[in-house]
Amino acid sequence: MTDRAGRLRGLRRVVPEGRLGRAAEARASRPVEVRGARPRRRGAQPKVVALGGGMGLSASLAALRRITGDLTAVVTVADDGGSSGRLRDELGVLPPGDLRKALAALCGDDDWGQTWARVIQHRFQSQGDLHDHAVGNLLIVALWEQLGNHVMALDLVGRLLGAHGRVLPMSAVPLELQALVKGHDPARPEDVDTVRGQATVALTPGEVQSVHLVPSDPPAVPEAVEAVLDADWVVLGPGSWFSSVIPHLLVPELLDALTQTKARRVLPLNLAPQPGETEGFSPQRHLEVLGRHAPKLALDVVLADEAAVPDRDSLTEAAKRLGAAVELAPVARTDGTPRHDPELLAAAYDRIFRMHGRIGPWR
Template sequence: MPFVRFKKSLRNIKQESLHRAPHRVGQWFKWLAPGLFVKRWLLLSAGGVVLVGLGLAIWVKLTPIFYALQLIQDIVGTIANVVPNYVSGPLVLLLGALLIFWGQTRTVGSITEVLRPEGGEEELIDVLLTHRRLHRGPKIVAIGGGTGLSTLLRGLKAYSANITAIVTVADDGGSSGRLRREIGVLPPGDIRNCLAALASEEKLLTELFQYRFQAGDGLVGHSFGNLFLTAMSEITGDLERAIAASSQVLAIRGQVFPATLSDVRLWAELADGRRIEGESNITKAGGCILKIGCTPAEPPALPKALQAINEADYIIIGPGSLYTSVIPNLLVPEIAAAIAARCKGGKTPPIPCIYVCNVMTQPGETQGYTVSDHIRAIDAACGQKLFSAVLVHRRTPSEKSLRRYAQENSHPVFLDRDVVARLGRRIVLANVMDEDEETGLVRHNPQALAQVLLRWYGRAHV
């Protein structure tokens, strides 16, 4: 029995070795992949070895080198006499190649052990290839706010590290509103969500940033992320520097900018004649919004946000609450003008610009809205056409979800194709929805949404 177990163990080890060998060889050959700049440095190192040997020979006037070469020549000659050169030559070459491979593998293994994150299983070469691929990705500007923008960013970061999120600072409710009133900082809530979505350790960071204090005088209801950004704002001097410093601390993939550093406050005129002040009050008012604006009327844009738009390869607007997350960014005239200029082209070729429409209508903002109503609302708020295509979810939610949302006077956004076509927009239909089977909640799927958007960009960019 012990002998049988021993044979079985040997067989398992042999099979494991056979499975590992092709994987290891594949990992080695990845180092020769284009774009890593490894091959040129290996050749440069080999040239350096030759030059060092030549320099040493010249320095010592070839005296010891001569005898060493003579000895090597005698040994090689003896081997060639015993073993034919067409056999001994390839064997020596193979031995040399194996020694080089062994040395490089040990070196890379030592570096990997130092650089690999604790508990990580990914090989260093895979990390380098991913880093290279992401930093060669398109320059994407995503504009919006709320949970919609963070959902989009969560998917986009798998395709590019050149992401810029431009976020509204009009929020005046909840923890953000309290900090805005009590301390005078710009609301950090939407920015917090975007930073967490772009972070490498997203799950843990999201839990930390979304954590709300349940006790403590003055702390109840505040999220840790909001307090973190507020503290950083106090330390660095303003929200822009606070976001930049936080981005470095959190090692996010991309960058996040507020649309403006002005203390912007939203107002809306309703169909019944009321004028509602404050972002959090607009939805609560429950009326039909005829016009939306902000105070001050023309807030200046953050220069870095404008720079990102001017250098972008691709602009995505939404998803998110139409009047309180998406449009507030576009009420900054310089932002809207920059997007329109890139979409239409001029001095530079036009770039793809797309609007991601919501799956469901939102009570108090877009009840009864069709896809064309969303488009017209954005056009009216900006006074110009900002995008050439609209992404609409294809599949209808389940009966359970429809009943759940109907209780809140919310329904799927109807696609009125003819009207959208008359507005001069292309329609991109795709299944990009996630549906919670237990609660019936409907949300965009980050991975599916990003995949569809990048596929459309690839076609539109050609």
């Protein structure tokens, strides 16, 4: 039997034809099993949870799926722009865009995986209402409506794609990101205003002072909390600092899990400040603002590209205040763009997991 036939048969076992309504009532008592990228003997690979959103999380997942098959992505759900924002406003659903990107990043390098990655990332171009909607966004939202269960629907999409890992939202309710921004209005450079919405925060010309979520105490998805508590390694970032990375620390149950887990915690830094959101930020300042938002959170390793660190001593001191060691490694693409290279990032993660693991190369 071909791989494709096997996957399709697996889909029919999860939700048989004509049984979607019954599946919604059942509420998915058992998660869909997701097979790993490289099956290994039991216990031979680390359990890794990666948190973030957008292209930063996608880069991390594309690297991590190369070194472990036990991988879970926990994705922010505060996006309010583009196709995700339109679906959120019209249907009252979670914004699916960052979830879609994470699923695409977990697709394999075979024909099946790459075909589906392109399909779910495809955007319609038209003069009508479908313009700029991503196919994957529509598929995810359709399954949410059919099944009535966010986790079950995402597991099902992952099974269809042959994803090398699992994708979960950090919360089951749509969230609004709000920020205190100094100089958001260039005509009033010293004033501090409240800026609402992830898309607006990400593009502010001012200086972001802090961020918070509305509602302020959103419930975490239980499977996300469980994954963090059961992990060997938790990877936070890289990505848009205030709109993709820090929001995970603003969900109380998720922050509790991050502080209580026995997993090692690694923070990969961005390769360059983000225009608008972190314009002019040094690597150590990224750590300082993260520490202010979650003062009880300790880290184990801060990963940075050597070429992106002009002051190693200051970064080392900032990391030490969070309990972390600094690991420098070449992780950037060689084309000059501030993007992570999946193979180089995978090599850096692999080395960190082996060097800093508690028991042998893996637990």
